[in-house]
Amino acid sequence: xxxxxxxxxxxxxxxxxxxxxxxxxxxxxxxxxxxxxxxxxxxxxxxxxxxxxxxxxxxxxxx
Numbered sequence: 334x335x336x337x338x339x340x341x342x343x344x345x346x347x348x349x350x351x352x353x354x355x356x357x358x359x360x361x362x363x364x365x366x367x368x369x370x371x372x373x374x375x376x377x378x379x380x381x382x383x384x385x386x387x388x389x390x391x392x393x394x395x396x
Contacts, residue, residue, distance in 0.1 A: 336364075364385075
């Protein structure tokens with residue numbers, strides 16, 4: 334299963350890590366995913382949702 338948001342499809346981005354000596358190596362910028370219970374298509378499911386979607390109100394958590 335890919336680490337991506339079930340709502341907006343965002344996933345990790347690739348960039349460069351630059352040291353003090355300016356050595357460059359590849360790195361990943363991972364998004365903040367939360368495993369939440371939501372009501373989707375009339376059923377309660379656990380899905381991975383990014384915090385940007387949670388804060389924007391695109392999905393509502395169920396307790």
